[in-house]
Amino acid sequence: MADKQHLYLVDGSAYIFRAYHRLPPLTNPEGTPVGAVYGYTTMLWKLAQDLDDADGPTHLAVVLDKSSKSFRNEIYSEYKANRPPPPEDLVPQFPLIRDATRAFSLPMIEEPDVEADDMIASYALAAQREGWDVTIVSSDKDLMQLVGEENGARIDMLDTMKDVRVFIPEVEEKFGVPPQLLGDVLALMGDTADNIPGIFGVGPKTASKLIAENGSLTAVLDAAPDMKKSKLKERLLEGREMAELSRVLVELKSDCPLPIALDDMKLEGIPPEPLAEFLETHGFHSLLKRLGAGAGSPGRKTNLDPATPDTAGADPAAHGDSQPLPEMPAVDRSAYECVQTMERLEHWIARATAARLVAVDTETSALDAISADLVGVSLALGPNDACYIPLAHLNEGGGGSDMFAQKPEQVDRKTAMQALKPLLESDAVMKIGQNIKYDINILARHDIMVSPVDDTMIMSFDLDAGRSQDGIGGGHGMDELAERHLGHTCLKFKDICGTGKKAISFGEVPLDRATEYAAEDADVTWRLHALLSHRMPFEGAVRIYQRVDRPLIPVVAHMEREGIKVDRTELARLSETFAGEIGRLEGEIHEAAGEPFTIGSPKQLGEVLFEKMGYKGGKKGKSGQYSTDLSVLERLANEGAGIANKVLEYRQLSKLKSTYTDALQEAINTRTGRVHTSYSLVGAQTGRLSSTDPNLQNIPIRTEIGRQIRKAFVPEDGNVLLAADYSQIELRLAAHMADVDTLKEAFASGEDIHSRTAKEMYGEVTRDTRAQAKTINFAILYGISRWGLAGRLGVEADEAQAMIDTYFQRFPGIQKYIVRTLEEVREKGYSETLFGRKTWFPRINSKNQAERQGSERAAINAPIQGTSADIIKRAMVRMLPALADAGLPDVRMLLQVHDELVFELPQSDVAAASEVIKQVMADAALPAVRLDVPLGIEIGTGPSWDAAH
């Protein structure tokens, strides 16, 4: 059987009006406005990219309005009469829309005296009669009348700006009636934009209510005389004729002659040459680059040969040149200014203040913001309009030891800071940074509280989390973003400062080189900001960015500066104890093995166990090495291998010593005497934070010996630590999101959730059934497989499958949630949290089963884990203001560990602070989301982090 045909009909005219109003006013190299054209081009690009998708187009045509006149003007002269003329700078873009369509080699339909809507209706129904699916690319509510299914052939709509598909349920949700009754609703309510009269005083709400109640427009009008006396009754009686006229006006004409045959709309792929020429002409270089690179190019990739001379030649990036955006010239490092006098600095500050938008970047002597020294600041106000202000540079290779070495001319750092402070703190000036949390913390040490801020790294994350499958910084590092979006290769830090022993600090870099590097960073940040902020409203990233992630930046910055005290003496004592034990175990293991070897080497250990000592069941992984992980060693221990237990103990102690007791001592900051982690807001694809240098989110707790380390996390004298945890938050969210009444009730009544699960599944609660239920509950959150569960529970796969079946039978909502989530991710390419955070899964439709199934499991988990992350982030944003409002300014928020917040506070504040903290955390989803389950909070306090649990 042939694959199903799928026709996409693009409502081009309507699109450009919308694009015009929502896009910035770009111009092409000739000065012609092209903002709407650019939007239109990217929209076509996106559609063409879906060509090979299961639900993508097989056929596509663009429908344009040729003239504004149609049969409607004949029956109603006022039709569209009050339309204002199109804006001046949109007019020259109309012909360019046609050029763009031709550049994509797409069929274009524009018939005189026929409105685009009617043409779309005619084509849509014709295609549906042939059994084709149809997608109308538009957001016009009139066209929603066409939505529906006929003999298995669907007509739906796609709003590419909001990225939403509209089918019957969406129409019903919006208008309260199914699509076939929509015309009646529209006739009643009228339309100001088209000057369709409708009934005066009847809007969408009343109209859909009346139609839903009476079943049709005629029925509403017929029922009017019998209504009880009211304004509405009068208006219905008076307006009957107008309503009937309106009904005719909103009816789509579906029998227009079809100028192009359906089969001629077949989409075979996009020939690159005409497209490249068009993109070049209008300066759409970022698209041009993608076309040249092949990656992300529209249409079937086989038709877009990157080696085609025209295309490759048209791609400046192929020659290592810089890559501008529309209206953005190539990066020109020679344009940057090195600011060495107060006079020039004042000049830049004045310009930045006037511009109200400035990209800021700080250069420092080290990588961690808490101990690094400020060496210089760069600013950018536009493409190539950037400067570097050196503040603590030494002469080249000066090293600082030669007190007679002359320093380069530069503004005094303190004076410069005083001059910059009003700009960086001004509410009227937006400061843009790439990972600006770093700069916030550097400048905080110079008494500057940078605000308000935008962060290109986080914007990129909120737009594209998960889209890049690898790469440092999760694909949101500046060099990567510059390559991807600007086609520009940044100077690399290591090219400026070198690596390894020969590395110099930034303060030793000669000023000309330093200016090129530092000002480029600010310049590129400014450009990325222009590009990303433009994408955000169209790609649904504004909500999560504005409401959750951006407000979190100063909060997390503050937590990092707070740090937490660790008891160095206690850690040193533990290190020594561990060292003694490790030495003893090492001796015993070597003796058992009959020779000394490196126990920490899985390779050597495997050989000793499975070859020399002859234990059975050694399994080699793909690297050809024996596996010696926990499960293997535990099995050997059970089979009586004494050495296995010793190795396990050795491993545990080495881990604790090297990763924790030794490393944490090193991490104590000499200036503050505390440990300052660095949180990444883009570290985890689901929206969780991650913690590095040191990682304070994986301090041991599960074993008694590991918990010794938590005892070393302490408050200052007179204070206590307070730990507040969300209890079972992910299961609670699963109960809400999957709408499982049984689980929701259990949470509402404060029942033990695993016991409840056991009761539902096995009828009785014992230690065993509860433990099994707990495992299954977690398995569900992670996307279950019978083999995975079997492995965890130590049962056969068949038995595990039976348990999964029982679970789904008892909680059918869960199974529905999983199916629905996967369908949605397959279709849209991303999952979404309750707060609108997207995570992309580019491999969800992979042909490689393992890859695909991995993505499926991650996709099931992401909305739950991500929603949990959103909630605690919202709590963090509100926490300090809430505490301050409650008269508790001395409570300090120190750490976040995914579902836990750690505070340090005076003992006397504990009772009052606990209440506030609990309230803020419990209500963190509100008012945006009202959960069907309560969020339980557990609070503990004590003289150490361990004691607070």
Next chain:
DNA sequence: TCGCTCACG
């Protein structure tokens, strides 16, 4: 730089 192992939620 990679794979292995193991610490956390």
Next chain:
DNA sequence: GACGTACGTGAGCGAA
């Protein structure tokens, strides 16, 4: 019939 076996992280180590 093989695939490879629970989600999300970061750090230290040994081997190359």
